Structures are given as structure tokens and as C-alpha cells.
Amino acid sequence: MLTNNxxxxxxxxxxxxxxxxxVSIAETFKSDIxxxxxxxEVPAKSLIGVMxxxxxxxxxxxxxxxxxxxxxxxxxxxxxxxKELQEL
Amino acid sequence: xxxxxPASNGIGIGRALVYQEEDxxxxxxxxxxxxxxxxxxxxxxxxxxxxxxxxxxxxxxxASKILEEKDLQLFExxxxxxxxPILNDMVRTNIQKQYLCAEASVLEAVDKIKAMxxxxxxxxxxxxAEDVENVGNYILDALLGRERVDLSQLEADTILIARxxxxxxxxxxxxxxxxxxxxxxxxxxxxTAIVARMLEIPAxxxxxxxxxxxxxxxxxxxxGAEGTVLSNPDSEQLGFYMQEQQKYLAxxxxxxxxxxxxxxxxxxxxxxxxxxxxxxxxxLSVVEKGGQGIGLFRxxxxxxxxxxxxxxxxxxxxxxxxxxxxGGMPCIIRxxxxxxxxxxxxxxxxxxxxxxxxxxxxxxxLKEVEVFKTQLKAILRASTYGTLKIMFPMISxxxxxxxxxxxxxxxxxxxxxxxxxxxxNIQVGIMIEIPSAAITADILAKEADFFSIxxxxxxxxxLAVDRMNENVSYLYNPMHPGVLRLIKNVIEAGHExxxxxxxxxxxxxxxxxxxxxxxxxxxxFSMAPSSIPYIKxxxxxxxFEKAGDIAExxxxxxxxAQIRIYVKERLxxx
Numbered sequence: 061m062l063t064n065n066x067x068x069x070x071x072x073x074x075x076x077x078x079x080x081x082x083v084s085i086a087e088t089f090k091s092d093i094x095x096x097x098x099x100x101e102v103p104a105k106s107l108i109g110v111m112x113x114x115x116x117x118x119x120x121x122x123x124x125x126x127x128x129x130x131x132x133x134x135x136x137x138x139x140x141x142x143k144e145l146q147e148l
Numbered sequence: 149x150x151x152x153x154p155a156s157n158g159i160g161i162g163r164a165l166v167y168q169e170e171d172x173x174x175x176x177x178x179x180x181x182x183x184x185x186x187x188x189x190x191x192x193x194x195x196x197x198x199x200x201x202x203x204x205x206x207x208x209x210x211a212s213k214i215l216e217e218k219d220l221q222l223f224e225x226x227x228x229x230x231x232x233p234i235l236n237d238m239v240r241t242n243i244q245k246q247y248l249c250a251e252a253s254v255l256e257a258v259d260k261i262k263a264m265x266x267x268x269x270x271x272x273x274x275x276x277a278e279d280v281e282n283v284g285n286y287i288l289d290a291l292l293g294r295e296r297v298d299l300s301q302l303e304a305d306t307i308l309i310a311r312x313x314x315x316x317x318x319x320x321x322x323x324x325x326x327x328x329x330x331x332x333x334x335x336x337x338x339x340t341a342i343v344a345r346m347l348e349i350p351a352x353x354x355x356x357x358x359x360x361x362x363x364x365x366x367x368x369x370x371x372g373a374e375g376t377v378l379s380n381p382d383s384e385q386l387g388f389y390m391q392e393q394q395k396y397l398a399x400x401x402x403x404x405x406x407x408x409x410x411x412x413x414x415x416x417x418x419x420x421x422x423x424x425x426x427x428x429x430x431x432l433s434v435v436e437k438g439g440q441g442i443g444l445f446r447x448x449x450x451x452x453x454x455x456x457x458x459x460x461x462x463x464x465x466x467x468x469x470x471x472x473x474x475g476g477m478p479c480i481i482r483x484x485x486x487x488x489x490x491x492x493x494x495x496x497x498x499x500x501x502x503x504x505x506x507x508x509x510x511x512x513x514l515k516e517v518e519v520f521k522t523q524l525k526a527i528l529r530a531s532t533y534g535t536l537k538i539m540f541p542m543i544s545x546x547x548x549x550x551x552x553x554x555x556x557x558x559x560x561x562x563x564x565x566x567x568x569x570x571x572x573n574i575q576v577g578i579m580i581e582i583p584s585a586a587i588t589a590d591i592l593a594k595e596a597d598f599f600s601i602x603x604x605x606x607x608x609x610x611l612a613v614d615r616m617n618e619n620v621s622y623l624y625n626p627m628h629p630g631v632l633r634l635i636k637n638v639i640e641a642g643h644e645x646x647x648x649x650x651x652x653x654x655x656x657x658x659x660x661x662x663x664x665x666x667x668x669x670x671x672x673f674s675m676a677p678s679s680i681p682y683i684k685x686x687x688x689x690x691x692f693e694k695a696g697d698i699a700e701x702x703x704x705x706x707x708x709a710q711i712r713i714y715v716k717e718r719l720x721x722x
Contacts, residue, residue, distance in 0.1 A: 071459065080228075103233050106232050106234040107229065107232055108235055108265075109233070111265070111273070111276065117455070
């Protein structure tokens with residue numbers, strides 16, 4: 061299992077478009093991808109889960125990835141949260 | 149007659165088809181099963197999800213013939229919800245742990261997820277909650293063996309009546325045979341209403357449950373502009389609405405022909421017709437409706453419903469998008485106009501006794517200089533992508549205009565130092581919405597590049613009327629002699645100084661008042677994009693001479709109520 065923390069950098073928080081983009085990226089991997097925020101824990105492949113997380117701009121979340129393609133999946137998550145998310 | 153919310157213009161006359169899926173699913177709420185049925189219920193659920201997926205796929209294929217790619221995303225969203233692990237896990241847990249039957253398990257999971265979405269208070273989440281409910285209904289259809297009426301196979305001249313239509317329903321509609329629809333639920337911005345407008349089918353939404361008392365086969369008249377539904381009309385009513393329908397269609401045709409043409413009176417006086425927008429995406433609808441620019445881009449959306457102030461970059465992207473969408477046509481950006489009744493969390497403004505006379509708009513910007521500078525910087529940076537203009541709201545006197553321009557000059561210096569390009573000739577104008585500004589327009593005109601009259605506030609301040617207060621709202625009248633004299637003064641002062649005078653209040657989008665404004669010499673009319681074709685038509689059918697004569701006479705009438713009657717009579721007489 062790989063774990064990393066990220067800060068939400070997009071202006072609208074992790075809702076709406078940013079949430080749906082994250083889900084469609086997560087879906088391309090076989091690994092289980094879990095997002096932890098405050099006391100909540102949701103699969104990154106669930107739009108319902110990600111959207112109801114309520115993670116706002118500036119807040120920090122934890123991502124854990126477990127599975128055969130976990131290295132690749134985590135690399136992709138880093139790219140998403142550290143670069144792409146700002147532009148969404 | 150049933151009154152609902154107008155959702156899509158036009159008059160529909162036809163026979164009712166009541167497409168009310170009788171909702172029996174609620175009878176299953178909380179229904180328990182025995183241990184031996186567990187496996188069976190799990191299988192039923194899994195099969196139902198598959199069937200629902202197939203139905204959605206079919207609906208998408210049908211819709212793909214009518215809709216564009218971006219509108220088909222709706223179906224992708226439905227499919228995503230249908231396959232969502234949280235939804236599926238919840239239902240399975242309900243069956244296995246709670247011993248609920250499949251129907252009850254779906255109902256319970258949908259309600260729970262909807263409630264989660266609704267704890268986040270914004271329109272987007274409300275729409276997603278609706279999506280989840282719609283998807284839940286597809287699963288329940290499969291579980292209960294409910295068949296939906298095939299909306300692509302209708303009798304000719306059908307008026308569809310339903311509790312609620314999903315977007316998937318509305319896109320399947322056979323446009324040639326359907327004459328309109330009346331829906332019990334929904335608002336003006338619901339998916340259904342938007343799709344109806346896109347397909348140009350008259351529609352009334354939010355009619356309430358009473359609408360379902362109409363029986364299939366009854367004759368129904370639907371007025372999409374008024375938001376009314378009339379069943380079993382007498383022959384007089386039928387005759388009246390058939391005439392109205394003809395008139396509407398004739399107007400539509402004329403409007404279609406006018407779209408590409410400029411707004412020019414019969415005797416050759418050309419004015420500018422602009423659109424008011426609240427989001428950069430709406431710029432396209434201004435162009436679509438035949439507008440030649442944006443007379444008011446409200447920037448509040450960038451600041452509302454969030455905890456942080458928008459960054460310069462985010463604002464830059466929004467202004468750039470609007471500039472580019474207009475392809476060189478002007479776009480007037482109004483700087484932040486909040487305070488009073490419009491609050492934003494990030495500034496923590498105190499509650500006030502008299503919000504409309506309080507700390508708002510430019511008054512905030514002149515104090516919160518950094519917030520103001522960030523916005524100005526973003527506008528200036530975006531100004532190289534089109535023709536942007538800056539407009540300051542709530543200017544009451546020359547000191548405020550000078551102070552705001554001084555800050556703008558500082559921002560320009562800053563950009564110069566960093567060699568960041570911007571439009572050096574960017575025009576800077578002001579809203580005229582406070583009586584003192586209207587009266588001293590000659591002073592302000594010397595230092596502003598343009599005026600835009602905001603009639604909603606000007607009217608409320610000069611008549612001392614809160615139009616939201618129903619005890620006094622009858623006094624609210626933009627055609628009051630007092631308001632008209634102020635407007636006349638502003639236009640004359642502007643022209644004297646050689647600057648253009650526009651208007652971005654509701655007054656500009658009313659046919660009668662627009663005729664008077666034309667006669668007074670207003671240069672630019674800015675309004676909701678949907679009003680542009682109607683005002684263009686009105687202007688193209690008038691002479692400037694007649695409008696001038698109407699305006700001159702209107703100024704002699706002392707009674708506010710008589711003014712509108714007079715203008716109406718003059719416009720109807722040839």
C-alpha cells in the first residue's frame with residue numbers, strides 16, 4: 061500500500077468537475093484507491109463518495125493505493141493533485 | 149387554469165397524454181425479507197442494474213441523434229451513478245444486513261445519498277441529487293417491471309403531462325408530434341426546462357400535483373411564456389389561443405430573420421444591443437441571440453458560495469473566456485458589486501440596518517484595496533484577448549471615480565514594471581444608479597469614458613421604494629417622470645461630453661420603455677440575452693423620429709401611470 065497527503069488546490073474544492081475528473085482517472089487503474097478526509101473514507105472510484113466528502117480548497121486529504129498497479133496509480137494521483145487540479 | 153413556472157416559450161395546443169408513472173415503489177419502503185430470499189434479492193438487484201444500464205444506453209442512442217456531444221454527458225453521469233461502488237455497496241448491505249427487499253434497499257440508499265448531497269448547499273449538488281433519484285427510478289423500473297411510455301412514439305399533437313420528466317425522457321420526445329409539456333415538479337433551471345428550450349418545445353414546469361388531475365385525451369392549451377395550462381377550453385378560449393399561437397410563430401419567424409442584422413430604425417438610426425451575463429459561458433448565448441456585445445458582465449459569481457476569495461488567475465481565466473467568446477465585440481466588466489443584500493463569506497461583512505445605503509460595491513473596493521487590485525489586474529491581463537471595458541458600480545460622486553481610477557493606475561504601473569501586456573486604451577466607465585450621480589452626470593462625464601444607467605437601483609433610490617416590499621412595490625415605476633428626467637439628464641450630459649450612454653437595467657428590455665429610451669437618445673441597450681431579439685424587432689419597426697416624438701410627449705405627462713398607457717397607444721397606432 062502506498063500513501064500520500066495532498067492539499068486541494070482548485071478554487072471550488074473537490075466537487076463538481078474536479079471530482080468527476082478524479083473519478084475518471086481513478087477508474088483507469090486496477091488498484092483500490094481510497095481517499096481519507098477528516099473521519100471519512102471513500103473509494104476514489106465513486107463519484108458519490110468523492111462529491112460527498114466535502115473537501116474544500118486548502119484542506120488536506122490522504123490517498124492510499126493498494127493493488128498490482130499501485131506505483132503507476134500513485135504517480136498519476138501525484139500528477140493530478142499537484143498539477144492538474146489547479147487548472148480545474 | 150393552472151399556473152406554473154414558465155420554462156420554454158411558445159403556445160402549445162393539443163391532446164393530453166398523462167405520462168405519470170404511478171409510483172407504487174413507496175409501498176415497498178422498509179419491506180423485510182426472510183433469510184432464504186437473500187440470494188434471490190441480490191440476484192434481482194444485480195439484474196435490475198443491468199437492465200437499467202441497457203435502458204439508459206438505449207435512451208442515449210436515441211438522444212445522440214438529437215443532442216450534441218456535450219449534452220450527452222448527462223447519460224455518462226447517469227451511468228456513473230448506476231455503477232457507483234458506494235450506491236451498490238449500500239444497496240447490497242441493506243439486503244444482506246438489514247434484510248430489506250431489493251426495492252426497499254434501493255429506495256433507502258437513494259434517499260441516504262440524496263440527503264448527503266443536499267447537505268452541501270449549492271445548485272450543482274441539488275442537480276446531482278436529482279440524478280441519483282432518476283437513476284434509482286431506472287433501477288426500480290426494472291425491479292417492478294414498470295414500462296415507461298415510449299415518448300418517441302406519440303400520437304400527433306400531444307401535450308405531455310407528468311409529475312417529473314428525466315432529461316432522458318425529454319430528449320426522447322418526438323419533436324414533430326409533441327406540442328408542449330406541463331410538469332408538476334421542477335424549476336426554471338431544471339434539466340427538463342433547459343432541454344425544452346433547446347428543442348424549442350413550449351413547456352411549463354412547477355405546476356404542482358393538480359396538473360396530474362387532467363386526463364389523457366383532454367384538450368389542453370399551454371402558454372410557455374405565461375406559465376399557464378388550460379384544460380378543456382371553450383371555443384372562445386380555443387380561438388383566442390390559436391390566434392396567439394399564430395402571432396407567436398410570426399414573431400419567431402421575423403426574429404429569426406433579424407438575428408444577423410444590426411438594430412437600426414426604419415429611418416437609419418443605429419443603436420447597440422448588448423447582453424447582460426453573470427458567467428463567462430453565457431457570452432455565447434448573447435452572440436446566439438444576435439447581441440453585439442456584453443453591456444454588463446456581473447463578476448459576483450466568482451466570489452459567491454465559497455470561503456476563499458478568487459485568485460487573480462481564476463478571474464483572469466473567466467474574463468479571458470468572455471473576451472474570447474465575443475470575438476472582438478465589446479465586453480463591459482463590472483467590478484465587484486456586493487454588500488447590502490448580496491453577501492460573500494470571505495469578506496465577513498457585518499449585518500447592517502440599511503444595507504442598500506450601506507457598505508457595498510465600490511465602497512468596499514476602495515477600502516479593501518488588495519481585493520480590488522486583484523480583480524483589476526485580472527481584467528487588464530485579459531484585455532489583450534478581446535475588447536474589454538471596466539465599469540465601476542455605485543459611484544455617487546467624482547471623488548469615488550477618481551479614487552478608483554487612481555488604484556487602476558497603480559495596477560497598470562505594476563503590470564508595466566513586470567512587462568505584462570494589457571490594452572492601454574481600455575475604457576473605464578461607471579454605472580449611473582445613484583440619483584446624485586445622475587444629477588451631476590455632467591461632472592462625471594468629463595472623467596468617465598462611458599455611462600451605463602442601472603435602472604433597478606436608480607429607480608429604487610430616486611423613488612425611495614424597496615420593490616421587494618409588497619406594500620410599496622406598486623410605486624416602483626421606471627417610467628415615473630422623476631426617473632425619466634434623471635435619465636434624460638444623464639444621456640444629455642454624456643452626449644455633451646462626447647461619451648456613449650447605455651443602460652443595463654430591466655427598463656432597457658421592455659418594449660415600451662425601450663421606445664422612450666431610443667427617443668431620448670440612449671446609445672446602448674443591454675439586457676438578458678433572451679430579450680435581445682424582441683427589442684431588436686421593436687427598434688427595427690420604429691422610426692427614430694417617432695421615438696423622439698413619443699419621448700418628448702412623455703416628458704410632458706405628469707402622471708406616471710398615464711405614461712405607459714400613452715406609449716402603448718402610440719406604438720400600437722401606425
